[in-house]
Amino acid sequence: MALKQAQRGNVSSFLVMDVMRAAAEIEATGKGVLHLEVGQPGFQAPKGARLAAARALEEDTLGYTDAVGRPALRARIAEQYSEAYAVDVTPERISVTxxxxAGFLLAFLACFEAxxxxxxxxxxxxxxxxxxKALDIETVPIPVGPETRYQPTPEHLEALxxxxxxxxxSPxxxxxxxxxPGELGRLARWCHSKGxxxxxxxxxxxxxxxxxxxxxANSSSAxxxxxxxxxxxxxxxxxGWMVLPEDLIEPINKLAQNFFISPPAISQVAALASFDCREELEANKSIYARNRKVLLEALTDRGLQPAAPPDGAFYIYVDASPLSNDSLSLCKSMLDEIGVAATSGLDFQPINGNRYIRFSFCASESDVAEAARRIRTWRT
Ligand SMILES: Cc1ncc(COP(=O)(O)O)c(C=O)c1O
Structure with a gap:
């Protein structure tokens, strides 16, 4: 007899996982693959963070912490808001996740009903x-485009x-x-006024x-x-962490206690130390900046224009239609023929995404330079 199973588990998997599996199969044959499909830094955690974690392994019990994080980490995160944005945030509003x-799960649980x-x-x-979807909350797509830098506006939301x-x-x-500039604030004010x-x-x-x-973080309801x-x-x-509006501090605290007990203790130690590793982190960022330039030039030369301005993060989302309207197959050919893995836009927009490809540039400088060279000379 079939046992009962909740529909909750019936969510989409990532197509990028299929790309990663295909890449692994190629790698198993001894051929190299350049990984421009993944969205994770090629760097280790900064040295100061690793050293602090190693010390904590010897000296700290590393048991459960407060459900919303250790006070020192919450205080340091709060301080970051005045340093980086000149916004006053009290440590009580910080919830470490x-x-x-986990922040998304807690936020959605605390804010929305099925x-x-x-x-x-x-x-x-x-x-x-x-x-x-797993929480039975309906999602409403916002048809953003280049005229608003692919970001939603109050006018978009009014129309929904x-x-x-x-x-x-953003990014x-x-x-x-x-x-x-100013548009996130305008959206936040609109949201606050409309509930x-x-x-x-x-x-x-x-x-x-x-x-x-x-x-x-300066909105009182976001x-x-x-x-x-x-x-x-x-x-x-x-x-990770959340900055909470006052009305959600208590509900999130209770949900976090019950769902997670606490975020990992050793990671909290490392995270606190990472704030003192600015130099190393900025050096990583300058490598991303160089990778971005090299990849952007190669893609544009090949007729693959960014669909949106790649202002930040480590992604370029290109319109692949000059080469094909089936980016899933195009990504497969690119992997098979030149050993460059990238992600079809279908992962990010199930209806219209087959025209787009996301290239990530957080791999090593040499890998991104080699991928750029191969893309330039690829004759599909
Ligand atoms: C936009 C965005 N948000 C959230 C996440 C999840 O990150 P994490 O759970 O590692 O903090 C990712 C991961 O790629 C992401 O791209």
Whole structure:
């Protein structure tokens, strides 16, 4: 007899996983693959963070911590808001999480009921859609385009009818595009006045190449979600944070206690130390900046124009239609023929994504330079 299974598990998997599997099969035959499909830094966690973790292994019990994180880390994160954005944030508003992924789960649980409607830019990071779906929350795509740098505006949201929330990311994954100055604030004010919960994913802050990113932490109703995964190069440490509005501090605290008990203790130690590793992190960033330039030139030379301005993060989202309208097959040929792995836009926009490809440039400088050379000379 078939046992009962919840529909909750029936979410989409990532197509990029198929690309990674195909790449691994090629690598097993002894051929090299250049990985421009992955969205994680090729660097280790900064040295100071690793040393602090090693010391803690010897000296610290590393047991459970407070559900919303160790006081010293919460205080240091709060301080970062006055340093980086001149925004006053009290440590009580900081909740340390098991990566930003846990932050999304907690935020969605605390803000929305099953059946609520939450708007997401089309394209956007697929986990927003999938986590919301698992919680029976309806997602409403926002048809963003180049005229608004692929970011939603109050005018977009007005056109959607009743919505309960909106998730934004600037810089965005997959486009790297950012809100024009002042636009996140305008959106936050609109959301506040309409009773729409704004969730601002600021995970790519620190990795910007044209302008600095603005935070939504000065809104009294928005949730900011951030992480040590990208700028701080600590993906596998599973550590992130939220800046909460006052009304959500208590509900999130209770949900975090019950869902996770606490974020990992050793990662909290490393995360605190990472704030003192600015020089190393800025050196990583200058490598991304060089990679971005090299890859952008090669893609443009090959007729693959960025669909959105790649202002930040480590992605270039190109319109692949000069070569093919089937980017899934194009990515497969590119992998088979020149050993360059990239991700079809279908992961980020299930309806219209087959025209686009996301290239990531967080691999090593030599890998990105070699990928750029192969893309330039590829005759598909
Ligand atoms: C836009 C965005 N948000 C959130 C995440 C999740 O990051 P983590 O859970 O490692 O903090 C990612 C990972 O790629 C991402 O691209």
């Amino acid at each position: 098991t990566g930003s992924s 059946g609520d409607r939450v708007a997401l830019a089309d394209p956007s990071y697929p986990c927003y859609r999938n986590i919301l 009818g009743e919505i309960d929330g909106v998730v934004v990311a 965005s994954n997959p486009t790297g595009a950012m809100f024009a 729409v919960r704004l969730i601002s994913d600021e995970i790519y802050h620190g990795l910007t190449y044209e302008q600095t990113a603005e935070t939504a 949730i900011v979600i951030n992480s040590f995964s990208k700028y701080y190069a600590m993906t596998g440490w599973r550590i």
